[in-house]
Amino acid sequence: MDVLEAMCGNGQTTEFLLSRGARVTGLDISNAEIHSFRERWSNCDARCASIFDSGFASSSFDCVAAVGGLHHLQPNIGEAISEIQRVLKVGGYFCFAEPHQGSFPDLIRAFWYKHDNLFASNEASIDLQVLKKEFFHQFSVSKELYLGNVAYLLVLNSMIFRIPVRFKRFYTPTLMRIESLIDKFQGRRFSCFVVSQWRKL
Numbered sequence: 001m002d003v004l005e006a007m008c009g010n011g012q013t014t015e016f017l018l019s020r021g022a023r024v025t026g027l028d029i030s031n032a033e034i035h036s037f038r039e040r041w042s043n044c045d046a047r048c049a050s051i052f053d054s055g056f057a058s059s060s061f062d063c064v065a066a067v068g069g070l071h072h073l074q075p076n077i078g079e080a081i082s083e084i085q086r087v088l089k090v091g092g093y094f095c096f097a098e099p100h101q102g103s104f105p106d107l108i109r110a111f112w113y114k115h116d117n118l119f120a121s122n123e124a125s126i127d128l129q130v131l132k133k134e135f136f137h138q139f140s141v142s143k144e145l146y147l148g149n150v151a152y153l154l155v156l157n158s159m160i161f162r163i164p165v166r167f168k169r170f171y172t173p174t175l176m177r178i179e180s181l182i183d184k185f186q187g188r189r190f191s192c193f194v195v196s197q198w199r200k201l
Contacts, residue, residue, distance in 0.1 A: 001022050001061075001063050002023050002062050003022040003023065003024050004056070004084075005027065005065050005066075006051050006065065006066040006080075006084065007028055007029075007069030007070075007072070008034075009028060009036075009037070010036035010040055011026055011036075012067065013067045014026065014041050014044065017065065018041075018043075023044075025044065025045040025046065025047065025061075026038075026044060026045070026046040027047050027051065028046075029050045030048070031048050034047070051083060052076070052079050052080055052083055053083065054083055056087045058086050058087060059087070059088065059089045060087045060088075060089075061092060062093070063092055063094075063095060064084045064092070064093075064094050064095070065096070066094075066095075066097075067096065070096060070126055071098050071099055071123060071125055072120065072123055073122075074124045077126060078131070078134055078135075081131065081135060085135070085139070085200060088200045090200055091200060092199070093197055094139065094199075094200065095196070095197045095198075096195075096196055097194070097195045098125070098126045098128075098193060098194060098196075099126070099192060099193050099194075100126055100128050100188075100191075100193060101125045101126065101127045101128070102127075102129070102188065102189070103146075103189055103192070104189060105148075105190070105191070105192045106125050109125060110124070112160075116160070118159070118160060126194075128196065135198070137201070138201055140198065140199050141196065141197075141199075142198065142199050144195070144196050145195040146187060146193075146194050146195075147183050147186075147193060147195060148183075148191050148192030148193040149179050149182045149186060149190070149192060150179055150182070151172070151175040151176045151178070152179065152192045153192065155172050155175055155176065
């Protein structure tokens with residue numbers, strides 16, 4: 001598949017995509033991040049542009065992947081999804097993982113976002129139900145998984161909790177095992193993020 005890694009940063013998801021046989025193109029608005037992406041992934045294409053106006057031709061990609069980027073685009077997520085829909089081929093997939101509204105962790109997150117200067121003023125979890133209603137005529141929902149608990153918080157987001165990186169190697173394996181057990185039954189109300197796959201109609 002030709003995959004657009006949207007809001008790619010320096011390519012944290014790229015290795016996974018390449019391991020599945022994808023031909024990856026990175027897209028990010030930051031020159032510094034695209035420079036780093038190109039250094040790390042010299043076998044991939046990259047473009048410095050906005051997800052609101054990527055400059056790619058319509059129907060260019062089989063898949064667009066966005067991991068943790070959409071919730072930085074508030075209140076303009078719909079505009080970004082419209083551009084994603086435009087560059088996708090019919091039958092192509094939009095895959096994303098984002099913190100979502102309507103969960104207990106999100107109540108805490110909303111308070112934290114307002115009181116921690118690590119977060120941008122417009123940063124907020126996505127309202128997946130609203131987005132699905134807005135784009136139901138352009139996408140069908142193929143998959144929806146609600147995940148994330150102790151390892152999501154203390155391993156993936158350790159910077160937010162100001163945990164020194166050197167400590168992570170001691171607790172990460174244990175928390176990953178615990179998380180995999182909790183993920184099986186926690187559901188939407190107690191999960192930290194949603195993984196969703198939409199297919200362009």
